[in-house]
Amino acid sequence: MARDPDTLRFGGDCEGFLYLPRNESPAGAVVILHERYGLVKHTLDLAQRLARDGYVALAPNLFSRWKGDEEALRSGKERVVLPDPEVAAVIDAALDFLKGHPRVAPERIALMGVCQSGRYPIVIGSRRRDLAAARMNGHVTGLIHKEREVVIAVCNHLTRSY
Numbered sequence: 001m002a003r004d005p006d007t008l009r010f011g012g013d014c015e016g017f018l019y020l021p022r023n024e025s026p027a028g029a030v031v032i033l034h035e036r037y038g039l040v041k042h043t044l045d046l047a048q049r050l051a052r053d054g055y056v057a058l059a060p061n062l063f064s065r066w067k068g069d070e071e072a073l074r075s076g077k078e079r080v081v082l083p084d085p086e087v088a089a090v091i092d093a094a095l096d097f098l099k100g101h102p103r104v105a106p107e108r109i110a111l112m113g114v115c116q117s118g119r120y121p122i123v124i125g126s127r128r129r130d131l132a133a134a135r136m137n138g139h140v141t142g143l144i145h146k147e148r149e150v151v152i153a154v155c156n157h158l159t160r161s162y
Contacts, residue, residue, distance in 0.1 A: 005017040005018055005019045005044070005047070005048070005059075006018045006020070008097075010060075010093055010094065010097040011089070011090070011092075011093025011094070011096070011097065012093070013064065013065060014060055014061070014064055014090050014093045014094065015060070015061045015064040016039070016058055016059055016060035016061055016064075016094065017039070017044060017047060017058070017059045018056070018057070018058050019047045019048055019050065019051035019056070019057040019058075019059075020051060020056055020103055021051050021052070021053075021054045021055060021056065023054060024103065025103075026102070026103060026104055026105040027054055027055055027056055027103065027104065027105060027108070028054075028055050028056070028104075028105055028108035028109070028110070028132070029055060029056035029057070029058065029098045029101075029104045029105070029108065029109045029110070030047075030050050030055055030056070030057050030058070030109075030110045030111070030112055031058050031059075031060065031091065031094045031095055031098065031109070031110070031111050031112070032046055032047050032050065032057055032058070032059050032112045032114070033059075033060070033062060033091070033111070033112065033113045033114060033117035033120055033121075034059065034061070034062060034114065034115075034117060035114050035115030035116055035117065036076075036079060036080075036115055036116035037073060037074050037075075037076060038061070038063050038070060038073045038074055038080070039059060039060075039061040039062075039063070040074055043059050043114065044059055046059075046114075047059040056098065056101065056103055056104050058094050058097065058098055060090055060091070060093075060094040061090075062082070062087055062090050062091075062117060063080050063082070064090070065086070065090075066080050066082070068080065084123060087117075087120060088120070088123065088124060091111065091120060091124050092124070092128075095109060095111070095124075095128070095130070095131075099130070106130075107130075107132060108132050109130070109131060109132055110131065110132055110133035110134065110135065111124055111125065111131055111133075111134050111135070112134075112135040112136075112137070113135070113136045113137065114137045115137070118136040118137055119136060120136075121134035121135060121136050122134065122136065
């Protein structure tokens with residue numbers, strides 16, 4: 001069973017939830033990115049499950065700087081599309097936060113994207129060499145079918161070895 005999450009601020013103005021496993025020794029960690037509806041229960045449930053399985057899980061709110069109607073976002077009536085550099089800055093801050101956390105083995109940090117954020121493990125992984133694994137789930141915009149299959153195969157291989 002995982003502990004209740006810690007609500008935290010990191011990287012200046014970024015927000016998120018940190019789930020820690022019961023075991024207090026340094027563990028692998030996953031930054032789990034949310035879907036288009038924002039940081040909703042589904043993402044938090046996935047983070048809690050990772051912590052229950054022995055990983056540190058950080059679910060950052062990629063939209064924490066956005067000042068729109070959060071209820072409309074959660075219901076799907078509103079959609080947030082942010083520039084890649086803004087989203088990447090939040091993800092970089094989350095990864096850097098975990099690298100310095102005493103409960104995290106810094107060489108065992110993975111990045112997982114879901115739905116709208118599914119492509120960010122590729123975007124971030126293309127310029128950072130400190131990720132142990134990258135996993136994408138959901139639609140990946142801009143990749144043709146054959147390239148998508150190759151990327152998924154690579155990501156599946158990385159997560160199996162993690």
